[in-house]
Amino acid sequence: MIHQKISSIIQSRRSIYPSAFNGEMIEEDIIIQLLENANHAPSHKMTQPWRFKIFGNDSKKKLLDEIIKKKEISEIKKKKLEVSFNKSSHIICICMKRNKDLLPEWEEIAATSMAVQNIWISCVDSNIGGYWSTPKYMNQLRTFLQLHQDEICLGFFYLGMHDSKKENTTRRGNLYEKIQWFR
């Protein structure tokens, strides 16, 4: 029997977008707890390819400036990005370190994604919300992010405090259309 609590946590995980954040800061030790859970994700040959770059306060502002500098965006989009950054407590850049002699890339992306899922489900039932953003410009920030040659950026995890009670509407398609039993 599957633990009911696990099912409940997994099924109530939602993307909480910065528009719902209230601008409050998340304590650094909570950020570490989230990342500690991320660090317990599985990985083939235990390569543990996930890497996290954490931006808060001043560094968050520098990241925003860098994005605006790199990206050709309209004033409206720029304003929207500024609001998202201001309302977020921290922005975690999700990175992945390749072990190309050991594994194909997809396995390391998969492991890093599992680490992100651990962060995401750790936010359930708390006032911490987040979502994974994968803008095209993430690939133009390599120097700013101090990525080594064997590292890539897989997006940003926006984290913030929120008061909303987002309804648990999963909007998932029917499971039975996605499975095939071989009995």
Ligand SMILES: Cc1cc2nc3c(=O)[nH]c(=O)nc-3n(C[C@H](O)[C@H](O)[C@H](O)COP(=O)(O)O)c2cc1C
């Ligand atoms: C790998 C990945 C990349 C994503 N990138 C974006 C993104 O760039 N912008 C966005 O608005 N949402 C992004 N999302 C969030 C999805 O849109 C969201 O998870 C989906 O709509 C389901 O909603 P839920 O997370 O509340 O269940 C991403 C999610 C994943 C897993």
